[in-house]
Amino acid sequence: MTFFTVVLRGLLRRPLRTGLTLVGISIGIAAVVALVGIASGYEKSINKQLDAIGVDIVVSNVSGGFMPKVFDESLEARIAKLPGVAKTTSVLMEMQSIEDAPMMMVSGREWGGFAWEKLSLMEGRMPGDGAERAVVLGRMAAEVLKKKVGDKVQIEADELPVVGIVDGRSVVENGAIMLSLKVLQDVTDNQGKANFVDVRVPPNSTKEDVSRLCQRIKEIFPEGRALVAGEVVSNSQGFRIARAMSWSTSLLAIIVGVLGVMNTMLMTVFERTHEIGILLAVGWTRRRIIYMILCESALLGLLGGLVGISLGALGVQILEHTTGIRGLLEPSLSPKLLLTAVAIAVVVGVVSGLYPAWRGSRLTPSLALQAG
């Protein structure tokens, strides 16, 4: 018999209660894994999309909601004149509820711009010119909307025909509806406006070249910002809110978990007052009593953490394949996130065990022996 046997036996005395407590912590940890995983997956998807299109710098307004506010599309011409710019293209991007799909990205791209370059046609054709009132769908978007070439998609008040289905090599591109900038400006009543200018730099540019260029863009567009592709998402207001919300929701779930473990461990200490008396009588030190209770609660946390990350991963899998959401999420459950979640669970266990352990160790042996 080892000390671990003693710890394990303590937890197994009331298997149902231990099990329920475990479920309590696992739900908290599952929430961390799922919510934070989805948020960071979103960040990764956007970066992948920028990479797929070949964008080096993204220019947009600072203010705005989930999408930044629009500006006059003449900005693009001014940026294009700056030294160190290879190509520019204006984009008007909106998040809209389209038919049955709750949130879908609608991307109006300047006709002939490089944002169209990397799309490979799977079915149908591309729009004939910038004036054709038609859309192409990313392949996931087509699946979610259940549309084929020849069907119509309603955007705002207009019904536009689907002329092609494309593969854009990233979840964000594949989940989007793409059309000519002019047409989207028309449909959304944003004539002459865009909310992004995507900038490409020459292939041999250094990091310093890129940050110098960002600086210059800021000078001609003081109310906006120019971000290197990798930093776009982490600087987005919407994403920051999403990330904060996912952590604070998780925190709430964790607090519930802490209270659950603390309650269980306190009950354990009360129930086992007599046994703690015996342990003290046979010579166990108070320190060993504390250690025993802390090990029990830490083990409870560890098991809850392991179950929790499995539940979280499973939940995310289910969400990923739910119709309506499918194609929008690309959760990223990195080993770092999973390890962090388990570490949180163990810390939750230890912290929740501190007070019960202290209570247990303060018992007077003679009185504890008389208890129940």
Added chain:
Amino acid sequence: MNPSAASAIPLLQAKELSREFDDGHVRALRGVNFSIQEGEFVAITGPSGCGKSTLLQLLGALDRPTAGDLLYRGESIPNMPHPSRYRAAEIGFIFQAFQLLPTFTALENVQIPMFESARSRAERREQALALLKLVGLENRLDHFPSKLSGGERQRVAIARSLANEPSLLLADEPTGNLDSENAHAILNLIIRLQQEQGRTMVLVTHDPSIAERAGRILRMKDGQIVSDQTAASKEAHRS
């Protein structure tokens, strides 16, 4: 009297030992004085409520006196910085209600005190096996207390009390929960072990026939010692 024995420090010494409960409303011990030498078998007897169990708890550092002092080899028990170390190394308890841990087998219960010793896992197991064999329970090693008879449970408890080879055995009505046949066997076992291993034993009982088996009897009444009868004085009394 042997002069070297007289000058030797007694194993236990009580000096005006008092223990009050409920802010002095209950005076369980009222200034008790005695010495116990190493190797003695002392019975403490008296009617219930006379303070004998309280005295035993003070000897085992399970409780603290309100006044007076209690010395173990000259060191004050109430002032020990680590009373648990004293309990682990020097004391073996045998209780009336056995006090076994219900979720551990006989073999495991005997090993519980050994976590406070420096023994390895294998040594703990070996020692527990040897002790259970000594008390005649080698066939009940993996039984939980609920599957053992009262006599068997007390045997496990006796084996556990010897786990860390204590110098002092403290037994509180060890046969009180047993039928007469088992009581007789358990008492014989305790006395045999005490004599064979030369340990000091303090046994609390209200039963005069059990007290008679001890080398020395301390009789208590109302929190005080009213008589101290040694084997020699018992002999003198008889003749």
